[in-house]
Amino acid sequence: MTPDLPADPISSRHTSPVPTPAVTLAHISDPHLPPPPVYWREALNKRALSLLSWKKHRQYVHLAQTCAALVKDIGRSNVDTILVSGDLTNFGTPDEFAEAARWLDALPAPALVIPGNHDCMVRQPASAGLHQWERWSARQYPYVRIQNGVAIIGVNSGIPTAPFMACGRVGRRQRDRLEALLERLGKEGLCRVVMIHHPPKRGLVPWRKSLLDHREVAGVFQRAGAEIVLHGHSHDATLTHIAGTDIPLLGVASASLTDERPHRQACWNHLSIHPYEKGWTINLARHRLDGSVSERASWKRAGRTEA
Ligand SMILES: [Fe+2]
Numbered sequence: 001m002t003p004d005l006p007a008d009p010i011s012s013r014h015t016s017p018v019p020t021p022a023v024t025l026a027h028i029s030d031p032h033l034p035p036p037p038v039y040w041r042e043a044l045n046k047r048a049l050s051l052l053s054w055k056k057h058r059q060y061v062h063l064a065q066t067c068a069a070l071v072k073d074i075g076r077s078n079v080d081t082i083l084v085s086g087d088l089t090n091f092g093t094p095d096e097f098a099e100a101a102r103w104l105d106a107l108p109a110p111a112l113v114i115p116g117n118h119d120c121m122v123r124q125p126a127s128a129g130l131h132q133w134e135r136w137s138a139r140q141y142p143y144v145r146i147q148n149g150v151a152i153i154g155v156n157s158g159i160p161t162a163p164f165m166a167c168g169r170v171g172r173r174q175r176d177r178l179e180a181l182l183e184r185l186g187k188e189g190l191c192r193v194v195m196i197h198h199p200p201k202r203g204l205v206p207w208r209k210s211l212l213d214h215r216e217v218a219g220v221f222q223r224a225g226a227e228i229v230l231h232g233h234s235h236d237a238t239l240t241h242i243a244g245t246d247i248p249l250l251g252v253a254s255a256s257l258t259d260e261r262p263h264r265q266a267c268w269n270h271l272s273i274h275p276y277e278k279g280w281t282i283n284l285a286r287h288r289l290d291g292s293v294s295e296r297a298s299w300k301r302a303g304r305t306e307a
Contacts, residue, residue: 023149033067087117117157167212265288
């Protein structure tokens with residue numbers, strides 16, 4: 001993956017999909033990195049509740065050492081790219097964005113990132129927030145980066161919400177662009193890996209945390225297709241499907257969460273994508289910090305190659 005930002009959301013470094021070597025990806029999410037000091041003038045809004053929640057509970061379960069151990073484990077696997085599906089911060093302050101940028105820069109492989117609800121907690125100039133991550137994403141969403149026939153598509157579902165709410169929305173404009181992008185990449189025979197923070201499916205998170213336009217987003221996938229969709233936000237290691245399709249929908253636990261429940265304990269998804277004559281084989285191994293693999297899966301994804 002290249003860190004350069006193409007003028008067009010479709011990378012100009014597009015390579016032929018066959019023959020290509022395997023592409024390996026690590027998918028992690030919701031690291032909720034330890035925040036630098038937050039000034040009260042920055043917390044006179046929804047951030048105040050989040051700050052309270054961090055001080056009372058979250059700082060004791062989202063542990064920097066857990067996240068560091070996970071990153072170290074990924075480093076041993078020599079993946080091509082690390083995908084981070086949002087919520088790197090806790091309150092989305094400019095200092096947190098800067099701290100997260102340093103963290104992204106230090107990861108053991110090139111990273112791609114999308115924002116989560118915590119990263120978009122309040123409205124602020126993009127220069128103070130998302131643009132600080134432009135090197136690992138893009139100025140415009142959805143974006144796409146292509147490597148050896150595999151297209152990583154980043155969608156932004158983060159929106160500022162009312163207190164106690166953590167909903168997301170992709171929105172009409174981004175959905176239309178996503179559909180056109182998926183159609184085009186599908187016709188080119190690429191393996192389309194979509195990354196979105198909020199799961200585009202009902203039932204994986206409580207309503208107050210849900211993707212408000214999940215039906216419309218699922219409709220985009222039903223019409224245009226995708227080979228796999230990755231999400232965060234739920235802090236759960238789940239594997240299901242986009243409604244009305246056979247498109248795998250893969251969640252992952254928070255990269256920093258220490259929890260007794262196995263499906264909540266920090267883990268990372270190791271994906272290897274291999275071309276075959278009719279499309280792509282995608283293999284999943286879900287790695288836990290104790291060295292075990294808690295889940296394996298494999299899919300033959302035909303993709304779309306019709307003219
Ligand atoms: Fe989230």
